[in-house]
Amino acid sequence: MGKQQDRYSLVTALKCSNCNRPYPVSEVINVSPCCNQPLLVEYDLPTIFSKDKLVGRKNDLWRYFEMLPVKDPANIISLGEGFTPILPLKKLSDKYGFSSILMKDESHNPTGSFKARGISVAVSKVKELGIKKIIIPTAGNAGGALAAYCAKADMECIVIMPTHTPDIFKKECELYGAKLITVNGLINDCAKKAIEINENNDYFNISTLKEPYRLEGKKIMGYEIAEQLDWQLPDVIVYPAGGGTGLIGIWKAFDEMLKLGWIKKPLPKMITVQPENCAPIKAALNDPENWEKNFLPKPTIAHGLAVPFPFGMNLIKKAIAESNGEMITVTEKEITDGIDEIAKTEGIFVSPEGSATWKALPYLKQKGSITGKDNILLLNTASGYKYMEDLQKA
DSSP: OOSOTTOOOOEEEEEETTTOOEEOTTSOOSSOTTTSOOEEEEEOTTSOOOGGGGTTOOSSGGGGGGGSSOOOGGGOOOSSOOOOOEEEOHHHHHHHTOSEEEEEEGGGSGGGBTHHHHHHHHHHHHHHTTOOEEEEEOSSHHHHHHHHHHHHHTOEEEEEEETTSOHHHHHHHHHTTOEEEEESSOHHHHHHHHHHHTTTOOSEEOOTTSSSSHHHHHHHHHHHHHHHTTTOOOSEEEEEOSSOHHHHHHHHHHHHHHHHTSOOSOOOEEEEEEETTSOHHHHHHHOTTTHHHHOOOOOOSOGGGOOSSOTTHHHHHHHHHHTTOEEEEEOHHHHHHHHHHHHHHHOOOBOHHHHHHHHHHHHHHHHTSSOTTSEEEEEEOBBGGGGHHHHHHO
8 A cells, every 4th residue: 555654634524415514424324314415525625735745656546545534544445446547539539620538447447447446435434434244236336346345355245236237247246255136127226125135224335425435435536637637627527427426526526626726727517428218417407396206217238327316416416517517418329339439449448338428529519518629538437348248239
């Protein structure tokens, strides 16, 4: 882990994302008791923490230790996550008339996806809190990541995923020693099963945004984007949102870095992408009052985006609104076509989620939301190799 003993987390409290009520960071807590909303981790940002302190540190997620919720470095459970590369998509940029398209490729993380970030921080923090058992409902990648990190931490792990999830995700969990349970339906049905199994609260439920720590691991993508681009942020970030943790986390990172004096405004426009088969953000923006009653999700090849009822919807909408962003949907065919095009043109095997960000660009350009002169950053959240089973069927 490098020399961590001289670092001190600036974490101060947990805060209800709805009413701002604070809770002790030492408390074992999932969501805010006051409003039943996601909890956000607060830090002592007036404390002087210069970005110069990053010089010489190991290139991983934990280089930003001060801005993470684990207090004792001895509790860190790491498999080398973070500081994934930002790759120029020059051939695609030239072909379609863009001056600069970059892609942050999260497939370089352990277990092949960005889920390793949040899971590393969450498992480290729950270890610090003395927790030994964890349960998670997942669409795929988060389950494999949790199984791996629990193996490293000697923790018991139950993973619940949809029956239709490709076998590679199931076998991955079993390989790491997790107990795997499958459920007919989507991730919301898995979440119901997790509550049923955990009736006596024997396990810490690590569902998306139903605990405060995975968000903190995901937010480090924002810190890395700023540092890797020499503290000059892109004009536009295109992000594939399922539960929305990464989108919310990146936006939280930008807010923290503004307060630290590491970056300056303007901040990037945050564009959210979802498949037409499962686009709850679009439904919520179009019909804020009744969308949950009327929304009918379908399965999608982008398993990580098959989250029909995101618990953090208010935070997702907040990030889009504050950044002057928007949301775009793409079809299943566009997703598979995008995988093929990026592979043949740039030599990168992106996930369906990553492909969705690329296929959103023509829509955005046609609408005038972006121009060919904008500096654009796409997020590829996982390796395409993990989706080979579905791609062969498609």
